[in-house]
Each structure stands twice: as structure tokens, then as C-alpha cells.
Amino acid sequence: DAGITQSPRHKVTETGTPVTLRCHQTENHRYMYWYRQDPGHGLRLIHYSYGVKDTDKGEVSDGYSVSRSKTEDFLLTLESATSSQTSVYFCAIKESGQGNTEAFFGQGTRLTVV
Amino acid sequence: AQSVTQLGSHVSVSEGALVLLRCNYSSSVPPYLFWYVQYPNQGLQLLLKYTSAATLVKGINGFEAEFKKSETSFHLTKPSAHMSDAAEYFCAVSEGNTGNQFYFGTGTSLTVIP
Numbered sequence: 001d002a003g004i005t006q007s008p009r010h011k012v013t014e015t016g017t018p019v020t021l022r023c024h025q026t027e028n029h030r031y032m033y034w035y036r037q038d039p040g041h042g043l044r045l046i047h048y049s050y051g052v053k054d055t056d057k058g059e060v061s062d063g064y065s066v067s068r069s070k071t072e073d074f075l076l077t078l079e080s081a082t083s084s085q086t087s088v089y090f091c092a093i094k095e096s097g098q099g100n101t102e103a104f105f106g107q108g109t110r111l112t113v114v
Numbered sequence: 115a116q117s118v119t120q121l122g123s124h125v126s127v128s129e130g131a132l133v134l135l136r137c138n139y140s141s142s143v144p145p146y147l148f149w150y151v152q153y154p155n156q157g158l159q160l161l162l163k164y165t166s167a168a169t170l171v172k173g174i175n176g177f178e179a180e181f182k183k184s185e186t187s188f189h190l191t192k193p194s195a196h197m198s199d200a201a202e203y204f205c206a207v208s209e210g211n212t213g214n215q216f217y218f219g220t221g222t223s224l225t226v227i228p
Contacts, residue, residue, distance in 0.1 A: 004157075031214050040123070042204060042220040043158075050214065058215075090157060094214060101146050101165050101208070103216055105157035 003027050004106035006091050012112045019078040021109050023091030025071075031094040032074040033103065034058075034066065036087040043090065049074055081113045116141045116207045120219035128227045133177075133192040135222045137205035140186065144210045147188040149179055152202040152221075161203075164188060166210070175199070200226045 003026030013019050023032060031050055035043040035058075045058030047066040055066050063085060065077045078085055088110050092103040121136040139145055146165045150158040162173025169181040175198075179190045188205060205219040 033216075035218075040220060042120075043218040045215065048215065092158075092216075096214070102148055102160050102163055105150075105159075107157045108155075 004091060004093055004104060006089075006106040006109050008109060009107065010110045012114060013081050015082060015113055016080050019081050019111065021076045021078075021089055021091075021111070023074045023076070023106060025074075025093050027093060027095070027104075028071060029093040029104075030071075030096040031103075032068065033092040033094075034064075034074065034076045035090045035092065036060065036085075037090060037108070038087050046076065046089075078111075081111075083113050085111065086113045087111060116145065116209060116213075116215075116217045118205050118207050118217055118219035120203075120205050120222050122222055123220065124223045124225070126225040126227055127195045129197055130194050133190070133195045133199065133224065135190040135203050135205075135224065137179075137188045137190065137219060138186050139188060139205070139207045141207055141209070143213075146208045146210055146213060147179075147181060148206040148208075148216070149173065149177070149188075149190050150204045150206060152204065154201075158204060161190070195224075195226045197226050197228060200224055 005024045007022045033048040034046040044060045049055045049068040067075045091106040094103045117140045119138045148163045149161040164181045172178045206216045
């Protein structure tokens with residue numbers, strides 16, 4: 001298994017509160033991603049990172065911010081949680097360079113906003 | 115731009131029967147294609163991938179897929195379904211050897227009937 005740890009694994013929070021999810025990797029891979037998984041939508045990219053302090057938006061980035069101050073950590077912050085952000089969040093990593101073609105996924109964080 | 119369409123959000127097969135999960139893609143450049151499997155409450159695990167070598171690729175657990183450029187398809191098959199194959203399956207595309215973003219289909223839930 002790829003060395004990816006997501007924390008927390010489960011969280012319940014109230015509407016309007018900030019929430020931070022953490023993704024930690026031990027693989028030293030360059031690329032890191034945050035996806036959300038919702039029924040009928042598959043996985044949708046929220047933000048991704050291509051290096052320390054280098055990040056970019058995905059297709060569903062509104063209401064989310066990210067930070068990557070170290071290669072191994074990629075944080076996803078919901079600035080003011082809403083019920084529409086109730087979802088399962090997955091972190092993924094990928095190494096750069098030819099031959100490194102696929103992404104590896106963490107176990108997911110189930111977030112409920114009440 | 116890349117996109118993936120998975121036909122059939124739910125597929126049911128009898129144990130021992132053929133499994134066929136459909137994936138069609140759209141890509142403006144030669145794609146890399148992937149099938150991932152997700153078991154309940156787990157992350158995504160790579161089943162197999164196409165990266166411009168052989169068009170028929172074999173993966174884990176007896177699955178295989180064939181890349182058909184003329185049909186823009188990458189359907190997943192397994193000759194004989196097993197109860198343990200029950201899971202969610204996702205097809206994904208990236209932009210070939212320069213691609214570091216992945217676009218996922220909406221998933222197909224496979225049920226195996228004993």
C-alpha cells in the first residue's frame with residue numbers, strides 16, 4: 001500500500017465552522033490531490049499540488065483552500081463548512097516522470113456537516 | 115479536455131457469469147486510461163492501466179480491459195464473476211505521458227448474485 005494517511009477518518013462538524021483535513025505521505029511524491037466523492041458524481045478534483053507551495057484549483061474548488069508547506073503534507077481547509085460539503089474526501093499522490101503514470105489513494109475522510 | 119463516461123451506474127451479474135463494465139473516454143491527446151476498484155469504506159485501488167503499449171491489458175483479480183481507439187472505449191471484463199468482485203468501479207483518463215490530472219467517471223456499482 002502507498003504510504004498515505006488521511007486524518008481524521010471521520011468528522012462531524014457544524015455549519016459555519018472551519019475544518020481542516022490532513023493528508024500525509026511517506027513516498028516523497030511530487031503531486032498531491034484532493035478529491036470529493038459523491039453519489040452520482042464519481043470523484044471530482046478540488047485542488048491539487050505540484051510541489052511545495054505550488055497549488056492549483058480543480059473543478060469544485062469554491063469554498064475550499066489548500067496548503068502544502070512540506071512535501072509530505074497537503075492540507076484541505078473548508079473555510080466555513082456548509083451542508084453541501086458533506087462528502088467523502090480522498091487524497092491521492094503521484095510521482096512525476098515517465099513511467100509514473102497512476103495515482104495512489106488514501107483511505108478517505110468522511111465529513112458530515114450538520 | 116478529457117472526460118469519461120461510464121454506462122450503467124449499477125450492474126448485476128450472477129456468480130460465474132461474464133462481467134462487462136463499460137467506459138468511453140474523450141481526450142484531445144493520446145490518453146492513459148485506468149480502472150480503479152473501491153471496496154466499501156476503502157480508498158481506490160488500481161486494477162489495471164493502459165499507457166500506450168499493448169491494447170489488451172491484464173490486471174489484478176482476473177480483470178482485463180481493451181483499449182479501442184476507434185471506439186474511444188476501454189471496457190473492463192472478467193470471464194467469471196466471483197462474490198468478492200462486488201464493489202464500485204471507476205474508469206479514469208489522464209493526458210498521456212504529460213498528464214498529471216485525472217478525470218474520473220461516475221462509477222459503476224457491481225453486484226454479484228449467488
